[in-house]
Amino acid sequence: STIDRLYPGVTPAALKFPNPDKRLAYGTAGFRDAAELLESTLLRMGMLAALRSMKTGMAVGIAVTASHNAAGDNGVKLVDPGGGMLERAWEGAAEELANAPPHRLAFALAEEGVALLGGAARDLGELTTPQLHHCVRMANAERGGGPYWGRAEWRGEGGYFKMVASAFAEVRNAGTDGELNLNCGAEHAQKTQRPPAGFVAGRDNGKRCCSLDGDADRLVYHYFDSSGVWHLLDGDKMAALVATFLQEELAAAGLHHRLSMAVVQTAYANGASTAFLKANGIKVAFAATGVKFLHHEALRYDVGVYFEANGHGTVLFKDSAVSTLLSRQVRAAQQARRRKALAVKRLLHVRQLVNQAVGDAFSDILLAEVILRLRKWGLPEWDAMYADLPSRQVRAATALRTARLNAEAHALDPRGRCFVRPSGTEDAVRVYAEAATQGEADALALAALQVRARARVAYGEECEV
Ligand code: G16
Numbered sequence: 001s002t003i004d005r006l007y008p009g010v011t012p013a014a015l016k017f018p019n020p021d022k023r024l025a026y027g028t029a030g031f032r033d034a035a036e037l038l039e040s041t042l043l044r045m046g047m048l049a050a051l052r053s054m055k056t057g058m059a060v061g062i063a064v065t066a067s068h069n070a071a072g073d074n075g076v077k078l079v080d081p082g083g084g085m086l087e088r089a090w091e092g093a094a095e096e097l098a099n100a101p102p103h104r105l106a107f108a109l110a111e112e113g114v115a116l117l118g119g120a121a122r123d124l125g126e127l128t129t130p131q132l133h134h135c136v137r138m139a140n141a142e143r144g145g146g147p148y149w150g151r152a153e154w155r156g157e158g159g160y161f162k163m164v165a166s167a168f169a170e171v172r173n174a175g176t177d178g179e180l181n182l183n184c185g186a187e188h189a190q191k192t193q194r195p196p197a198g199f200v201a202g203r204d205n206g207k208r209c210c211s212l213d214g215d216a217d218r219l220v221y222h223y224f225d226s227s228g229v230w231h232l233l234d235g236d237k238m239a240a241l242v243a244t245f246l247q248e249e250l251a252a253a254g255l256h257h258r259l260s261m262a263v264v265q266t267a268y269a270n271g272a273s274t275a276f277l278k279a280n281g282i283k284v285a286f287a288a289t290g291v292k293f294l295h296h297e298a299l300r301y302d303v304g305v306y307f308e309a310n311g312h313g314t315v316l317f318k319d320s321a322v323s324t325l326l327s328r329q330v331r332a333a334q335q336a337r338r339r340k341a342l343a344v345k346r347l348l349h350v351r352q353l354v355n356q357a358v359g360d361a362f363s364d365i366l367l368a369e370v371i372l373r374l375r376k377w378g379l380p381e382w383d384a385m386y387a388d389l390p391s392r393q394v395r396a397a398t399a400l401r402t403a404r405l406n407a408e409a410h411a412l413d414p415r416g417r418c419f420v421r422p423s424g425t426e427d428a429v430r431v432y433a434e435a436a437t438q439g440e441a442d443a444l445a446l447a448a449l450q451v452r453a454r455a456r457v458a459y460g461e462e463c464e465v
Helices: 002-006 010-016 039-056 088-099 102-116 129-139 156-168 185-192 235-252 271-279 291-298 319-334 338-353 361-375 379-383 438-454
Strands: 031-034 061-065 073-079 209-212 219-224 230-233 261-265 283-286 303-307 313-317 391-397 416-422 428-435
Touching (some): 010 102, 031 039, 039 061, 039 073, 039 088, 039 102, 088 102, 129 156, 185 209, 219 235, 219 361, 219 379, 235 261, 235 303, 235 313, 235 338, 235 361, 261 271, 261 291, 271 283, 291 303, 291 313, 313 319, 313 338, 313 361, 319 338, 338 361, 361 379, 391 438, 416 438, 428 438
Parallel strands (some): 261 283
Antiparallel strands (some): 061 073, 209 219, 303 313, 391 428, 416 428
């Protein structure tokens, strides 16, 4: 504790001479007891004598004597600067010091020192050193400290947490002012490829931002770079970040051949993300749009990573994979293989951190932040894992959303890719187009819309381009 830093020798000495199991009283003239019970008292009265001497600036004395009692009965008496008995006002302090448990002695000593010099000490309990510094600053904020030193609600230990936490909670578009999800949120950012309302180039450059959806099961990251260009890191980027991390840790744990891992994507996954994963030796599986399909597919692997481009996703660990990790944890510790043990621990922690029931934006944020921290990356480094192929998503209203069509098969062509599918959540069909340039992606999406307009049954079929 901070007190121990101020008086580093006190606690070790107090532990060497622990105080007896009984309460020691400052009697008529000092402490009296069997000699073997007074060792701790002697140490502590030495400290008190030093304080008394500092306070008065004069010499004080300590007598150890059986006085008129049997030889085994001893006493510890303090002699005041004037040569008389210890001043009455100090007797209470002497008693408190004599009886303080060893680990509280340093504190009791400090408290007595303060009180004896006329001050008032407040016990703040157990704090970290910076928390104590914070408490001191806040206590003085209204006593002539600077105008921005602190606020009343930042006082004390609770105030410390309030101050730090509220600095992080810079939430915008929370639905409290304005409409939920209107021009903001994960869907807006990912589908329109535009920043959420209220985020502007310049003022927000370099800020690390997350957009969630209204029920917090989707997550995308985004930021303005130093030139004010907006970058979106969607679910595909999340999959790339997480899968490469898991791949590294599985290898470090020596489990990359033993445990299977795959990333499950949908047709909405940017082609560049699929190519990136494959180029890095990561297996990619495909499922139809909808968490229920991806989740089901991910369960087929020991470690199944799935993220839809729109930000839905999580990482699933099979029970048998967890058993393997737990047994490896024991073995790695026995063999003192540190990197291996660390990798196994990290994998188990990922499994604990990431929601195993369903994609969870908050646990996904924590996972992304951990990986970025371990890699010493910011969003630009993460973004640079691969460059998205230009894409365009458009929707067209229709009353036929019940159409039983699956149009997510791939029309792959080196020059582009496009598909149309009925939305499962609203009366619309969606068009996704991807090409080498934004102009081509836009043209492709437009062509698909025109095909649909010409032949209203066209959705559900891949468009020929
Ligand atoms: C729901 C599903 C998501 C899916 C999305 C597709 O999103 O949970 O897995 O990606 O629908 O929507 P649509 O069929 O309209 O394209 P949410 O966020 O509403 O649960």
